[in-house]
Amino acid sequence: MADPLQSFPGYALRRAASAMMTEFSARLAPLGLRYAETSAMVLIEANPGTTASQLGRMLDIQRANMVPLLNRLETAGLISRQPIDGKSHSLSLTPAGQVRLAEAKTVIDTFEHWLIARVPEEHRPHLKPALDALWLGEG
Amino acid sequence: MADPLQSFPGYALRRAASAMMTEFSARLAPLGLRYAETSAMVLIEANPGTTASQLGRMLDIQRANMVPLLNRLETAGLISRQPIDGKSHSLSLTPAGQVRLAEAKTVIDTFEHWLIARVPEEHRPHLKPALDALWLGEG
């Protein structure tokens, strides 16, 4: 079976990301976390007091879609929201959230090492810079 | 704002794929095609007479999810299904489908060149092999 799609870097990018996210999701599942939730918790820990809107901009998630995501984390007792002014809310991890994130971080580290190890050594140093150019590059 | 996520290749992979697929979808939209539909048409052209199940395996799309996808293409008059035996169906592009795919291929080529051009030259030759290792590599 001929597969002309395999010649396209863009197709390889999509298939690789899809395969890796499936694997990552499976590894997070035992913790009861999705990867979008996990990335939000990582950013909240690194930026305590940040707001939903700021978080959405960093994660490229629409403001509207942050609402159910943060609701789930709050309902699970992993984050708390404190009013800053009458409009914004300050986000922070609860003690339970800190514990859960610590567990998630070991999953992340193991996963990231596993991912990199799949890449042949001669290409390894080039992967991240190449990917960064795709999503961070001038525009 | 601290962004620890930016240190992870896996995160860069997801963001890069997401950004590129958004761009690719936008370029295909004027043709009335989604990228999943477009990739199916590419494979049908390269493997005339193939079946929905074979296609699904190549594209890593569940058999069940191929049904509405192929229905849309058939309704749009871009593909046709011919019974092989009492069970399988042979897929092929209609003349209109061939025309549409030719248009899509120019979009694909322009897009793929644009994508690669975003990657700094020294990393460029390494991107595809690295990505291939991630989704095609031993397992």
Add this chain to the structure above:
DNA sequence: TATTGTTATACTCTATAACTATA
């Protein structure tokens, strides 16, 4: 006037289970 949080809604892709008919 711009921003925050929110609701409602819809679309794309993906995943699973189950059924019928056929190989």
Add this chain to the structure above:
DNA sequence: TATAGTTATAGAGTATAACAATA
């Protein structure tokens, strides 16, 4: 017994429009 096509359904992520309240 395994496979092809199909239906139904659900989940995850994403997108837009609109609104009230606040900065």
